[in-house]
Every structure is written in structure tokens, then in C-alpha cells.
Amino acid sequence: MNGHILSFEPQEIEAILLQWGEKKYRINQLLDWIYKKYCLSFDDMLNLPITLRERLKESFDFTLPQVDIRLKSKDSSEKYSLKLSDENFIEIVFMSNNKKNTLCISSxxxxxxxxxxxxxxxxxxIRNLKVEEIVAQLLIAQKFNPENxxxxxxxxxMGEPLDNYDNVVKAIRIIQAELGFAFSPRRMTISTCGVVPAINKLADSDIKIKLAVSLNSAxxxxxxxxxxxNQKYSLDELKAALIEFRKKTSYRISFEYIMIKNFNMSDSDVKALIKFAGDISCKINLIKWNNVPGLPWLSPSDEDVEAFTKKLMVISAAITLRQSRGEDIAAACGQLAAQRLPKQEKDNKEK
Ligand code: SF4
Structure with a gap:
């Protein structure tokens, strides 16, 4: 067994099949089934000879996470809970908005x-996701949304992607590869809480991807x-890493700022945010906090949000007020795993 088919980059699959003596057009048919037709089984690749399908089955694992729960929000976003082979769960969220269909994936x-x-x-x-478990999220979500x-x-x-650096980077390579899903780097974003050494590593790598930083207070x-x-990597260190990232990649940084009532929305918070972000070429996404059961933070009123946004307008950065999606299905920002919380938290504590 060579490993899981989704853990290989398309050119690695190509190299293995060329060694088998397969013709280039056959290999392209296989890659087409996986990355363009979102086929989830070798048996369904009907234009491949049965002998090749059998050999693929013997040589590559193609087991996929199972869709355990699929919930649709009244705002039309969808959350999938996926059961992994070791019975752990992850969640993904699919959001459709005008011409943009965004998939939020776990790492x-x-x-x-x-x-x-x-x-x-x-x-x-609990653990890092494997490369194939990251790539499979895209395959599954697209299969369930063939129209979009x-x-x-x-x-x-779920997870800090830069803490699973190697697997996330390999998954990005597969998703962006011309013979893979051929995704434009401009349409992919890593969101991080600010793991400074990994931001530096990413900036120095050949990977092209946009960066969003969960800031929430300056x-x-x-x-x-x-x-x-923030106790490990200070705001100054974070800012220096982001300026370098911007210089080396030319991608504008996005900051995520969750607005929390009575916590990070005062005049001094605005002033600090303007000082921190005012001289970085960036975009600031303001997100109204969603109440999460068991967490003490409070959602601000619409008036508070409006006042905070207005005060920030002096900054040259683009400011967007992002609608948090899927609040009713616990798919909004900060809510992933909320419904699984009691069981997984308990299981983890018992380890
Ligand atoms: S927001 Fe949650 S998932 Fe993201 S880094 Fe912080 S603890 Fe991890």
C-alpha cells in the first residue's frame, strides 16, 4: 500500500503510475476524476479499465471521513460534522454569498x-489532521454542493493551521496544483492566532496564500x-512578522477583530487598534461576537457596533463589518465544536 491517495501531490501520483507503465492520458483521467469530478471511489471511475481500478484499490487507501451531521442555517450556510477513522470529529462550514462560495476548513x-x-x-x-483529512474536506463539501x-x-x-504546518502546507500544494484542484492562491486564506515563527517560515517559503490574523485587541x-x-509572541513581534510577510509575499494582511461588549470596544481600544494597524497595508474585518454557551463574553448591540466602526474610519485600512454566518447552527466564528463540546472535552480530559 502506497498510502492515502489524497496525501499525494498530483505529480507524485503521476510518477507512481508512470512507473506502473500507465499512459499519460490514463493518469490525467484519474486526476480528473479526483480533482475535477470530485469522485469519492475508484469503483466509480468508469472510464478507467477494471484492472487499473483494482490495482489502484490495492495500492492506495481512499477511505474518507463520514458525514455525521449536516445542518443548514436559515442564512443558508451549512455545517458538516465529519467523523474521522479514529472516531474523532471535525467541523467544516460552507457559506454561499453572491458569487462567492467559501469553505471554512479545519486543520x-x-x-x-x-x-x-x-x-x-x-x-x-487531540491531534493534527493528516494531509488527506484536510484535502478530503474540500472533496466532500464540493460533492454535497455540486451546484455551487x-x-x-x-x-x-477547528485548530491553529500553523501548528500543523507541514500537513497544511502539503494540502495547500495539492489544492493549488494545476493538475490538482487548481485553486488560485488569491482565493485561499490561512487564519492564525499569531504563531510568529511559523508566519516567518511561511513568508520565506514558496507557498502563496493570504494571511488573516485573529487580533481582537491591540x-x-x-x-x-x-x-x-500573546504572552509568547508580543504585539510588536507579531507586527514585525506581518510587515515582513507583506513585503515578501505582496499579499495584504487581514485582521479579524471580534467585537465583545464591555471588553474591546472603548475609545482606548480604538486608539490602540489604529496605532497597531494604521501603518500596515491591511484590511480589518470586524465581527460581532456571537454568544457561545459556557463562555462569559457578551454580544454588543448594533448601536455599539456602529459607533465602534465609525470611530475606526479614520484609518486608511479597508474596514468590513463581516456578518457572522450560521449562528443558529453553531457554525459562526468561535462556535465550531460547541455542540460536540461536552463529549470531546470529557474524552480529552480522560486521556
Ligand atoms: S481561535 Fe480557537 S481554533 Fe483558533 S487558534 Fe484560538 S483556540 Fe485555536
């Missing part, structure tokens, strides 16, 4: 970063309260 089962607003954090880190071609991918689901003590990573 880990749980997460070690312990951000205080995040339901996934309560599970703790996925146009954008964000690593913003006042160090407050950010540390929300996000323990």
Missing part, C-alpha cells in the same frame, strides 16, 4: 492555543486575557 482535532472566546479551545489539542462550485477556502475552522494585557499566545 486539527481541537486546538492547543486556548483562545478564551473559542469553543474548539475547550477540547484542547467552491470559490474560496479559509483555514478558519492592547497587550487585553489580548493576553483573550489569547494566551
Amino acid at each position: 486539527q482535532v481541537g486546538c492547543a492555543r486556548n483562545c478564551q472566546f473559542c469553543a474548539t479551545a475547550k477540547i484542547g489539542l 462550485r467552491i470559490t474560496n477556502i479559509v483555514f478558519m475552522g 492592547i497587550s494585557a487585553k489580548r493576553s486575557e483573550l489569547m494566551p499566545i
